Amino acid sequence: MPVKSALYVVATPIGNLNDISLRALEVLQSVDIIAAEHVQNSKHLLSHHGISTRLMTLHQHNEAVIAHQISKDLADGKSVALISDAGTPAISDPGAILVQHIRKLGFPVIPIPGANAAVCAFSAAGFINPHFLFYGFLPSKSGLRQRVLKTLAGLPYTLVFYEAPHRIQESLNDIMIVLGAQREITIARELTKLFETIHQCTLEKAVEWVKNDPNQQKGEFVLLVSGATPAEKTDISEQALNTLRLLLTELPLKQAVKLTAEISGENKKALYQRALSMKP
Numbered sequence: 100m101p102v103k104s105a106l107y108v109v110a111t112p113i114g115n116l117n118d119i120s121l122r123a124l125e126v127l128q129s130v131d132i133i134a135a136e137h138v139q140n141s142k143h144l145l146s147h148h149g150i151s152t153r154l155m156t157l158h159q160h161n162e163a164v165i166a167h168q169i170s171k172d173l174a175d176g177k178s179v180a181l182i183s184d185a186g187t188p189a190i191s192d193p194g195a196i197l198v199q200h201i202r203k204l205g206f207p208v209i210p211i212p213g214a215n216a217a218v219c220a221f222s223a224a225g226f227i228n229p230h231f232l233f234y235g236f237l238p239s240k241s242g243l244r245q246r247v248l249k250t251l252a253g254l255p256y257t258l259v260f261y262e263a264p265h266r267i268q269e270s271l272n273d274i275m276i277v278l279g280a281q282r283e284i285t286i287a288r289e290l291t292k293l294f295e296t297i298h299q300c301t302l303e304k305a306v307e308w309v310k311n312d313p314n315q316q317k318g319e320f321v322l323l324v325s326g327a328t329p330a331e332k333t334d335i336s337e338q339a340l341n342t343l344r345l346l347l348t349e350l351p352l353k354q355a356v357k358l359t360a361e362i363s364g365e366n367k368k369a370l371y372q373r374a375l376s377m378k379p
């Protein structure tokens with residue numbers, strides 16, 4: 100039996116319907132209500148596992164209103180499970196507003212762990228550096244996307260992004276422009292599904308690979324980009340880096356470095372190292 104007046108945050112599969120824990124199935128079977136991002140999508144999973152618990156919709160546009168309603172259900176002694184379309188709720192998915200509201204009211208919030216696309220991809224990528232930064236979705240507009248990427252460029256951690264098929268090409272292109280053509284990327288596509296693909300190469304090659312193969316533009320993606328190397332994470336000012344980036348588009352590498360050093364007063368050797376990873 101579930102705990103009375105508790106909110107369960109339940110992870111569901113990211114593709115393969117059997118990637119769900121026994122505990123998650125027990126909870127989904129026995130709670131009074133399941134709050135699901137899209138009821139229709141979740142019905143498929145629930146009927147596959149023979150679960151017929153009452154469903155209600157909680158998505159990003161009604162989360163605050165539904166949070167209030169769920170708090171009343173919990174006050175009446177009911178138990179509620181939260182699920183999203185795929186993976187772990189509140190990870191690039193709705194759920195955080197509800198959880199915050201319920202925690203503030205003092206009701207128990209019980210996580211039921213399971214699938215998550217970022218962790219699934221990282222586990223199969225083989226990055227020796229154990230540190231990674233989960234960013235999730237980059238902004239949809241190129242200008243803002245590049246600005247965000249610049250703030251991440253010097254971090255020595257693997258960068259983990261989510262991406263959708265209609266933006267995969269332009270995002271990869273921006274990642275290459277800002278982080279440099281020679282950084283390593285793992286593209287994890289359609290994890291746990293029929294066309295699961297895990298491909299590793301440099302950013303430069305990844306842009307070409309996806310451009311030249313329409314199959315690689317379909318489905319859901321996790322992108323894992325290796326972190327900045329020690330040469331890349333010098334304390335070069337953002338202004339000098341912008342100058343260097345601009346000059347590299349017009350001049351040969353050595354000349355761009357020399358001019359940037361003169362303009363900015365930054366160390367020429369450090370600029371040279373950085374330029375090597377930037378030059379498209």
Ligand code: SAM
Nearest residue numbers: 113186187192215216261262289290319320321
């Ligand atoms: N809450 C989910 C989780 O725990 O991973 C993420 C939900 S987010 C709305 C959806 C994004 O997650 C997709 O656009 C894709 O970037 C990534 N994703 C989800 N399922 C995936 C899969 N099977 N293979 C690769 N990426 C996936």
